[in-house]
Amino acid sequence: MTVARFYVPADAGALAVGADAVAGALAAAASARGVAIELVRTGSRGLYWLEPMVELATPAGRVAFGPVTAADAASVLDAALGQPGASPLFLGATEAIAYLARQTRLTFARCGIVDPLSLEQYRAAGGYRGLERALTLGPAATVEEVVASGLRGRGGAGFPTGIKWRTVAAAPGDRKYIVCNADEGDSGTFADRMLMEGDPFVLIEGMTIAAFAVGATKGYIYTRSEYPHAIATMRRAITIARAACCLGPDALGAGRGFELEVRVGAGAYVCGEETAMLESIEGKRGIVRAKPPLPAHKGLFGQPTVINNLVSLASVPIILADGATQYRDLGMGRSRGTMPIQLAGNLRYPGLFEAAFGLTLGDLVEDIGGGTRSGRKLRAVQVGGPLGAYFPPALFDTPFDYEAFTAADGLIGHGGVVGFDDSVDMARQARFAMEFCAIESCGKCTPCRIGSTRGAEVIDRIIAGRNVAANIALVEDLCATMKFGSLCALGGFTPYPVLSAIRHFPEDFTRMSEAAAAE
């Protein structure tokens, strides 16, 4: 008989800080004591500063310990078998940890709780209620439910998901596709990864609902080679779902099939752009396509295609299960529902924080994120990945909302929030933005391909203190050319981090020239 059940994450973030060693040490300590324990490997709850976080099942619910090292495992086991509270690593009831208790977990409801590859646990925790309701509503009403929820794309552009589905549903085509954009290339983001590793069936269900709603028969999940654990878990989940007939020839009811396949990118950031992604799935170079035609009309292999971010698709099951109204009632302005915000970089409490739209940036980084991990002053926050703006503390009152961020010359993107302390050199960050654009450009537009290389060179001159005022003006000019002369947001939005760095942190661009003048 097992005397205790432990949960240890197998999420890549937890593995990266030793979760496997902790699981091994717990098992070894148990066998040394001659007790039988059950070890369940889960996804992560997303409280990464506490990883590896070990949970213990108790009659009153789960309690947590963290961060646990392999060397702590024996003492955690002893405490678990006697007085859990006696462990110095004891964190109390998991759900009562303020960071979790303050969240509204809808899309991430099961992540870190269930065994990611147990379809039984998925169903027991509310899985497949959404698809069941969709099947009773019928395709058209399912699309309208997603429209009514107010769900907008979580990949960056914020386009209403239901409207996209409506277009694909209405488009004539022999074959339609659902493509899940799980390329998650933005620094500071890991929500897609966590879901693939922690609750893969929610994505399978979301894509199945999308297929039913628009009449698609095949789906692709395009993810990154940088995510080997997510790829493995996702593929195993698909195999399990197929064996249970949740995928395959009768996935949408007798005779209505849906097949799903994982495709792996090859280290090209631009393949996160939807049309470059379609090219890549077709086996070509990831060159951005001109629009029109829209992917909704002519997408993958020329057929009508829904392409949505992973979080968009994974939010659909709960919307269908609980109804559009419940989802739409959360949020602010035109940003409805919840957003899994990812707190990263130099923050004391980095992790996944799913909440209704409307928290301010300051709430997120100072209150929830706890300020910097280094203990120094928080000086800049980049929101929305490498194409997102840097915010100074003076703008921390900006609410997390698509429109508010646009108004502040920024974007929320995929919800990544990266903190920097006062040791950051913003001229170097601006240079990096240009360099990144140059490395990742698909090469189709001159302003993006050449402008970014030139931009990095000019910023080098600024950093060296040469003709600073004239060179800053030149960078601003280059940014204007990139913004208006680029086909996609790689060239078009790289000006956001560059110009925000210049505007909000001008002292970092003039320091060298002042030093030179003083000599």
Place this chain on the structure above:
Amino acid sequence: MIDSVEWRPDRAAEIIAGHAGTEGAALPILHDLQAEFGHVPAEAVPLLAEALNLSRADIHGVVSFYHDFRDHPPGRHLLHLCRAEACQSVGGDALAEHARARLGAGWGQTSTDGALTLEPIFCLGLCACAPAAMLDGQVIGRLDQARLDAIIDEARAR
């Protein structure tokens, strides 16, 4: 350790044949070839071109577009260091500088003893446990200089 074998055309043909019927099979095939041989040998290009009914130039264009595909074998170990912003915010640049100096190798290069190839990577999704790295496919978070030194020493010894 990078687990790869010498180029064998028959093995490559087998890998390619394994993807018959896959829509847009180029990337899956290239990944499998690289997993097998440690890189995508130039000899594979004509085989792929024939199987996919494309020109050699087309295939070469695909291979060269994607940062992942190498045209020569890596060292005994492969270290990917994250160069992206969240890792920069907690000292990633200094770690990269240190690694390059100790290995005497730049990005994409192998140390002269053949022990380790250093590759840049732009985000591993471990940004809440930054700085991050990947050694032979194993993820590493909260990397610091001592750990990096240990990784390099171990790689050289094995």
